[in-house]
Structure formats: structure tokens, C-alpha cells
Amino acid sequence: QKLRIAVAANAQGVIKKLQADFRKRTGIETEAITGASGKLTAQIMNGAPYEVFLSADNEFPKKLYSEGLGVAKPKIYALGSLIVCGFAGGDFKKWQTMLATEGVKTIAIANPKTAPYGKAAAEALKYYGLDNKVNKKLVFGESIAQVNNYLQTKVADIAFTTESFLYEKTGKSGFQWARVEAKSYNVIEQGVILLKSSEKSGNSHAKKFYDYLSSASARKIISNNGYHLPK
Amino acid sequence: MININIEKQIGGRYGGFRLKVDTAFRLNTITQISGPSGIGKTTLLKIIAGLTTPDNGTLSVDEEVWFDKEKQFSKRVQEREVGFVFQDYALFSNMTVEQHLKFGTNDASYMSSLLELGEMNQFRKRYPKQLSGGQQQRLAILRALSTKPRFLLLDEPFTALDSELKLRITTRLKSLFEEQKTTVILVSHLPNEFGKGDCHVFALSGS
Amino acid sequence: MININIEKQIGGRYGGFRLKVDTAFRLNTITQISGPSGIGKTTLLKIIAGLTTPDNGTLSVDEEVWFDKEKQFSKRVQEREVGFVFQDYALFSNMTVEQHLKFGTNDASYMSSLLELGEMNQFRKRYPKQLSGGQQQRLAILRALSTKPRFLLLDEPFTALDSELKLRITTRLKSLFEEQKTTVILVSHLPNEFGKGDCHVFALSGS
Amino acid sequence: MEMEPIWLSIKLATITTIFLLFIGIPVAYWLSRKQNIFKLIIEAFITMPLVLPPSVLGFYLLIAFSPNNAFGIWLHQHFNLQLVFSFKGLILASIIYSLPFMVSPLKAAFSHLPKSMSEASYVMGKSKMKTFFYVLLPNIKPAVFTAAVLTFAHTLGEFGVVLMIGGNIPGETKVASIAIYDAVETLDYSAANAYALILFAITFIIVIGVFVLNRNAVKSPFE
Amino acid sequence: MEMEPIWLSIKLATITTIFLLFIGIPVAYWLSRKQNIFKLIIEAFITMPLVLPPSVLGFYLLIAFSPNNAFGIWLHQHFNLQLVFSFKGLILASIIYSLPFMVSPLKAAFSHLPKSMSEASYVMGKSKMKTFFYVLLPNIKPAVFTAAVLTFAHTLGEFGVVLMIGGNIPGETKVASIAIYDAVETLDYSAANAYALILFAITFIIVIGVFVLNRNAVKSPFE
């Protein structure tokens, strides 16, 4: 039985690289089950056979822990980095003014209610006093993955997404982007939790992977794929 | 004797009336029911077959009760051993002529004698849709015979047949009825379908 | 004259045969077609109405061509001004008696005279399912008359009527036909449906 | 809990069902007439959208309707119509998605009607059109109701397609199915339950209403 | 691109369709007989799952089947059956979800059959059962095929329910619809297109095949 890791949709790209590196180092086969964090949480609470859960935020892991489903308190494995990205012409260094211009018709962000990057994007817009000006242009993706689709297929002119989008495998030519300053939104803590079901299965692979996430090589992969690192 | 003493309210708001029948039909013979259109002939046959339930009364065959309103008893349709030729045939559109008969009997030689009787041999493989009106009517007769019923209820069964064909078929039917000791009840607008003097007549009339 | 000279291959693999008709029917009179079951009477009526296409030949009414195989011409069913009483009635199950007639005519007084003719007045509001066999057949006749067709094709239209009712209805029909100058073609197994000497007879036979 | 998504959903489902009645009935009738290979292929194509997960279908529609696309540009220039992130786009997408649920039952029903029924109407001088509306269609009433209910319910519950091409814009494309999805995602189960209950209640009333309408008007006194 | 999800999907859709034929046909027949208020309510309930977004339906099923739940525990103890995150659970969920697509068209078809057809069989001494299988069912063949095709296609494309209670486990619950969803989510459009094409091809073949089977065996020589 392979080790089953539940992974938030925004980390789909990086998890593949982590899995490969982990196998190279330990020989342990893993299986990533991706989905929206909320969905994965609901599943775990109802008996899903996942052993480690990498969430897009830290609220869901905390909730699981408080429900007694975690082996230990969740820890942060990555800090999300919000970018503003698009193919519309304009100066991305001054994206704050660009968003309000005529040339930008649709701006995609993830649903602030369900997705941490959406929440961060909304905070940033508010911080720069843009929320009222661009409200009419906003479209919402179910998850950050859907926002990325809007961007990739160019139905949205601009999108607030995760920096890791830039490392997904499809071509990124023509895209311009800028980091959103960290001060403008609350830090996006992505938590990982080692689940109780890993104890039931009896082998120590889950624990190994959980520990591996804090290793130097894992941290390097994480930071090379569009995330900041926790201290 | 088939003893009939029943009542049934027919039709609701518009032109409803009460069908009352109190009579007895002899077994092992042919009884012909006549009466104006809409008087309740088809309804009476359906009551005998158990397809329609009277509001009141009793129905029995010799000593055997088939229906008794007071005792809340009604013999199941399937157990009455009747054959029925419906006025509108009610053929099975999914079955060929042959399959209709097979549905009633496993006896291959009886089956082919029936096909012979109805002059339907060449249409064995046809579906009802592929038959002319008279051919469909003959199939309806043969299907009713296929189960060798003790009682045969015929609702205007020869209307689509030309007179020569009708004569050939009724003649053959008569000897089959004698052989199988069938009790036949026939609804028809024409007198003496099976030849003179060979049948009892019951005229249904309004009350 | 209705000039008919047509051929049609009937039936496929099993018991197929070739229907050949070469005859002429007089206008403004009643022609009665007879012939054994399955010979093609219904088919012939459908060919006249334009519901079935012959393989070969021509069909014309006086000088007017209705069908010509060589010219690839066939007059549309809707324009042939025929009325048709189908052997199986083909009533509209979604319409009441009244609605059937309204579908053919807007003339309220004609409608009620038709209901009178068919003795169907009390069943105005009934659906076909709620009618007895003979009542359904009368409705089929009335519906066919409702459009005041120039040509009326009747496929065994009186089989479900008792003899007295039939006599009353055919008598009324005859005067209606005279009034409307209807050309009537009637398929029936009984001779002289409209009284002796009043109709021409065409016997359809195999070739 | 907001009520706006509920209204939007009902509006979307109603409009879609009405459109689909207009489209589906003739298409079903046409398909039920003499079969040929061409119709067979059309019929297969109508069923196609079903086999894609809704969100993937939504993705393809997104690309098809995209304003960067020839088709999208054409729509925009000639009709000033923008289909992505708009209510109109949702309607079109729902129509495509629910088409088979409308067409298939109707087609089966039409093919059960006896040919002689239409023949009887033709000889009365009635056109194909008139025959269709006065004779054929009334005779498949139960199937029409069935198809309409399925379509309506299916559109109410539709979610993947709508989410993808709608962009979850409040008051425009944020329908009830998305609201309930959001509620579940955020583990806000009481809101989810409330939405579910309302959707159930609406459907329940509609289904019961339609079935009462559909109750066979013609009752035999013998039954 | 892996082929396993495709096989899993076909297996799921086939099993679900077969089960639903067994369940849906008798239910549809029963519903088509004399209507009463009780049947009406059952019928409304069958339609209910439709109006929920699939993932929300999946969520409720997840809770219902959850091993933390009385029902889930009971299933586990008495049948050693675990319905969440297992292929068996997917089957059950798909059955619930697709039930209306099976039942509704069949019910409409049964209600179109003339009563005299079964009466003719009863007087021949045939039981209700035998009448059903030899007379009624064969006469609604087109509707049965329609319903089966809709159910099959719909199960192939089903996704929200499956994802929720199945959990995307390779070889067990990772069906094609999820694989294609994942492909789109990760912007792997070429894989998505490949999956879509395969799903289309399969459905196309099945639809064409069924319609050819369904082609009316009885052809009038006059048409």
C-alpha cells in the first residue's frame, strides 16, 4: 500500500517534485490525492484513508487537530506568495493603477470565502483601496486552480494567483506578473498535519514524509516553486 | 350453467346508466349475445372474464362461485380458464403470429392445426402491424384458442372477414368446440353466426 | 372518374405478392369494393388517399393527375380533399368527441347535425377510451365527414353497428352524400350496405 | 444565508427549461422520424456533453466562448453578446448540458405513437405542423412533463459548468448550487442544510404540481 | 496519461447501469400503475438528488455512509462493508444519483401502454410477472435503451459525487472523470483533451450501437 497524501489544489505542482525527491531519498512510494482543502477536510473527518494532509491554509489542519484526528499539532510547511499576473499590456510594476484602467476588463480571483489565496487577494485589493474601483470587474474561481485556468485560457485579463502558477508545466510566454507586497495581505500559512490514520496503518512512512517536509532539500524545492519558507 | 346476476353503474357524469343482467348461460354450447351499440355487451364479457368488477351481485359456474360481492370474493382472471377475443384485438405488438400462439401453448401440432384453422400459415413470422385487418382478427381468435380455454368469449370476432372465409372458419370452429367441449359466448350483430338453431340467443337490453 | 392504374409490391420476404389495380370509379356515386381478407383493399384506399405510394402507375381524377410515377408526381394528402374512415378508427386519444369534429369544421350547426346523424350527442364530452366499440366507429365516420370531403373512403365502417342502427345511419348518410355530392368508396364484406342498386361494385382479386 | 442565489437558480432553471422545450421537442420529433445514419450521429452528439464531467465541459465551453476566440469575437461584434462570466452564457451552457435529458425521453415517446394517428390528421387536410401541435404533442404529454421536470431539476443542481463559465459573480452568475457548494467547502453545514432544504422544497412542490397536472384526465369508470 | 481511470469508469458505468435496470424497471412500472399520493411523494423523492450539486449530494452521502455514523457502523459490523472511499460506495452513490434518469423515461413509457395488452395476457392465464416480462417490457424497448444510454453516459461523466465520497484513490476510485478534472486543474490540457476524446469515442460507439439495436425490427413495406 502506497502512502496516501492529501494535498491542497494549489500545491499540485510542487507535490510532484517533492514526491519524486522523497522517493529518490527513501525509496518510499507515495500517492497524492489532490482537492480543495475544505473537501479534503470533510473527507478526513468522515474516514478518508489519508495519512498526511497538506492544506492550503492552517485553519483546516487546526480543525482536524481539535477534532482529535491529528497525531501532533499542525506545522507550517510553506508560506504562500500572491502574485498579480496577466497578459494584458501595461506596466505590472504599477499594477495598482493598471487594474482600474479601461484595458482591464476582467480580474479573476479565487473565492475569498473558500480559498486562502482568494482571501489574500481581497485583502490586498482593500489595502490599496481598489476594492470599490474594480469590484465590477471581479470574477471568482472556485479554487486557485480555476483562476489559473481563467488565466491560462486568457478569458480573464488579470488574475491574482499563487506564485507557484509560474512553475506549472504549461507554457507561460506572454505572461507578465508582479509580486503583491506581503504587507498588503495576511500571511498565507500552509499547514501540514500528520493524521491519526497513519498510526493505524502501522508503518512509519507517513512520519518520514512529514519529517522530510522540514528537511533542507524539501525546503529548497518548496522555495524554488513559488513559495516562501516558514522560519 | 353460468349464472349471472350482476349490476354495474356505467359511465359517470355524462350519460351514465346502470347495467343489470340476470340470466344463465348453458355450458358446452354457444350463446349469442346481441343488443344495440353501447348497451354493455363488451362490459358483460369483461365481467365474466374477471377483467371488470361488478358493483353488486354474484356470478357462478355450476356450483363454483366466481364472484360474490357480499363475500368480497372474486376468482382471479388467470384461473377462470377463459379465452377472450377483444373487440379491438389487443394483440401483442412485440410478438409474431407464431409467438402469440407459443405464448398460449407448447403443443406444436396444436399450434399448426390452429394456424391451419385460421388460414394464417403463411404469416407465421409476421408482426401484427404487418397484417391486414382480417388477418389481425384471425390472429386474435387463434390466440384465444391457444390456451384451450373452457370458456371462450368472443366480442364481434368475425366483422373483418369476408363471408366465405367466415363460413370456413366458423365451421372449423364448431367442430373444435365440440371436441374441446368449449362453452362459447359470442357477441355479434349478425344472427346465427354458427348456423341456424345451433346457438342460444340472449338479447341484452336497457333497463 | 377516378382512374386507377397502379402496381404495388406488398410484403417482403414472407408471402409477398403484387397488388395490381386497373379500374375507374364513377364520381358522385358510391362504389363498393369487396374481396377476400388480405387482398389489398385497405392498401388501395390508402393509395387513393395518398397515404401509401404505389411502385408504378398513375392515378387521376377526371383530368387532374393525383399520382404519376413517371413524372415523379404525387398530390399531397392534405390537398386531395378525402375523408377516411380507418379500419382501426385511428381516433385521437387526446380529443373528446366534440373536439374531433371541431378539428375538422368550425361550423357549429354542421357539427351538431353530424352528432345527430351518428346519434352521438350524449357522448360529446367523452374521450375515445370512454366509448364502446360501436360508438368509436361512429365517431370515426363523423370525423371523416367533418371536413365535408369531396371523396369519402370508408374501410369497413359499419362492422361494429347493430343492424337497426346501421340502417338509420346509412339512410342519413345517403342523403348527406347526395347533398354534398360526395364520391364514396366503401370497403365492405356485406353486399349492398347502402341498399340495393344504389352502388357500383368492384371486386378486388389476386393477380 | 442569502436568497439571491436561489432566485437566480430558479430563473436560470426556468429559462433553460423553456428554451429546451422549444428546442428539444422539434429535435426529438425529427429524430423519431425515419432513422438514418446522419440522425444517428446527431443523436450521439447530443448525448456527448453528458459524459464529460461538468466542470470539464465548462472548461471547453469557456474556451469556445472566450472573447479571444474567433467565435467569441464574432458574437461580441455582431450581437454585443458576451458569454463568459454572464447570465446569458449560463443559459446557453445549461441548454447544451441538459439537452439530452429533454430530447431522449421525448424521442422515445414520439416513436411510440402509432403512425395512423398522424395519417388521420393529414387526410383531414391538416399540415404537419398542425398535426404535430394538435395531435402528436398532446398525446405525449406525460413524457413532456417528465422531460421538463428532469431538465428543471438538473439545471437547478448544475454546478460544474456554471461555476466554470460563470465566475461566481453575485447577482449575475452566483446561483444556489454554488452557494451551497461554498457552504460545504467552508464547513458551514447549517447554511448548506438550509440551502438544500429550500432547493428540496422547491423541487418537491414543482414535481408534485407537475404530476398532479399530468394525472390522466381520462379515467375509466371501470378501474 | 493513464488508462486505468478509463477502465474504472467503464466498469462503474456498466455496473451502475445494470443495477439501475434491475431497480429502475420495476420501480417505474410500479409508479406507472394507479397513481396515489404516496407514489407521488416517492416519485418526487427520486427526483430530489438531481437538484443538489453533485458534490453536495456527495457530501451528504459521505456523512450518511461515514464510519463515524450509526448507519456506517452497522454496515461495517454486519456486512463488513465500507462505503466511503471504496468502489462499492461509488456504485451505490451513482445508483442514487442516476436513478431519475432511469426511472422517469421508463415510467412515461409504461404509462403509454394500453391496458388491454396486459388484460389479453391475464386471460391467457399468465401471471403479472410473466405478463410484465413477455408483453409489457418488450413493448417499451426503445425507452429502455434510451434510459440505459442516459444512465451510462451520465455515470461516465459523474464527478462531484464520486470525488466526494470516493476520494480520488488510484485504482479504486480515481475514475476518468476525476482524472480529466485533475488534468484541467493542473493546466495539463493535452491530457484533458486525450481523456475527453476517449470518453467521446466510447460513448459514441455505445450510443450508435444501442440505436442500431433499437432500430425498429418491424418495418412496414409501405414506408
Ligand SMILES: Nc1ncnc2c1ncn2[C@@H]1O[C@H](COP(=O)(O)OP(=O)(O)OP(=O)(O)O)[C@@H](O)[C@H]1O
Ligand atoms: N407491414 C407489412 N408487411 C408485410 N405485409 C403487409 C404489411 N402490411 C400489410 N401487409 C399485407 O398486405 C396485404 C394487403 O393488406 P390490406 O390491409 O390492404 O388487406 P385488406 O384487403 O384490407 O384485408 P382485410 O380485409 O383483412 O382488411 C395483406 O396480405 C397483408 O398481410
Ligand SMILES: Nc1ncnc2c1ncn2[C@@H]1O[C@H](COP(=O)(O)OP(=O)(O)OP(=O)(O)O)[C@@H](O)[C@H]1O
Ligand atoms: N371509460 C368509460 N367512461 C364512461 N362510459 C364508458 C366508458 N367505457 C364505456 N363506457 C360506456 O359504457 C357503455 C357500455 O359499453 P360497452 O363497450 O360494454 O358497449 P357494447 O355493448 O359492447 O357496445 P358496442 O356494440 O358498441 O361495442 C357504453 O355506452 C359506453 O359509452
Ligand SMILES: [Mg+2]
Ligand atoms: Mg362492444
Ligand SMILES: [Mg+2]
Ligand atoms: Mg383492410
